[in-house]
């Protein structure tokens with residue numbers, strides 16, 4: 133039987149792209165269900181058993197899948213069914229988290245489990261290229277020291293505090309980051325060159341949303357707001373993933389609050405970026421003009437002070453959360469998402485979150501607490517998700533490299 137007939141879509145789509153799509157469907161399914169028989173795969177995907185046999189044979193040969201013998205079905209005679217699952221040591225990815233107050237590198241296996249990790253908070257990001265070279269050197273040392281098959285390392289995922297401007301395309305080869313003090317830094321190409329691996333750079337909000345979607349059995353309409361020193365937004369609407377900074381999506385960061393006069397990087401006054409995020413909280417508590425490094429340090433201290441019950445700090449978080457609530461109310465009106473997720477060290481802070489809910493309730497959304505959630509996913513975990521999605525749970529999985537490993 134030919135491939136085209138197997139897949140039931142002869143003509144328009146080429147064989148290789150069909151193969152790629154089917155491979156992607158199966159590996160994603162295994163990423164979610166963990167263990168499946170070929171029969172269950174056929175049932176879930178609608179692919180023929182011939183197509184499933186061919187794809188799984190190819191992936192078993194590359195070592196990315198493993199077979200195990202399942203339980204004998206009760207009261208039934210005959211052969212035990214073979215179960216398939218992703219081989220944890222079949223592939224590895226490298227993850228980099230770059231934010232103003234936490235920087236780290238992580239080596240993870242094909243299931244996203246951490247093999248080795250190292251904090252990089254001590255590396256100074258003020259000279260971006262020097263910083264990236266030092267980070268790459270540290271990554272090489274971590275890879276060299278870890279006990280794993282290095283030829284199965286497929287790629288690097290980066291979750292970064294990228295600032296979304298007004299006319300920025302969704303191409304993060306040149307990263308602009310106000311929290312890191314970076315202007316057009318070639319993060320992807322620089323790391324890719326130094327590590328000889330493909331690199332995928334994502335905005336932290338998109339990276340966290342990818343990780344959230346992976347955890348949910350049903351992908352619903354989600355609008356995610358990541359709040360740290362600045363604000364990032366990403367969404368999943370009507371089955372479509374919308375990355376932070378995508379054309380046509382805009383950004384909540386530059387939603388202007390009437391009556392606020394704080395100048396924003398975009399040239400206007402009173403944007404949420406400078407009135408409702410970590411930067412506003414820090415300058416509310418400390419009026420002096422301080423450096424970015426100091427700001428992120430202060431933000432860490434403020435989170436701890438609020439946790440310890442300091443009234444002024446808690447109030448500062450509450451006020452900022454309230455302001456974001458005004459912007460989120462508008463986002464709800466525009467996008468009508470089923471769920472709103474708040475993430476980031478500021479977004480998940482309890483007083484900030486309470487302030488946001490208060491503003492939504494004042495705006496007439498009495499049941500806000502039923503559809504606004506907090507995410508516990510960190511930037512480091514999000515970076516692993518980016519890498520897995522880009523290099524392992526994909527139809528473009530580098531099977532030739534794995535076969536040769």
Ligand SMILES: [Zn+2]
Pocket residue numbers: 385386387396397398399400403405
């Ligand atoms: Zn602005």
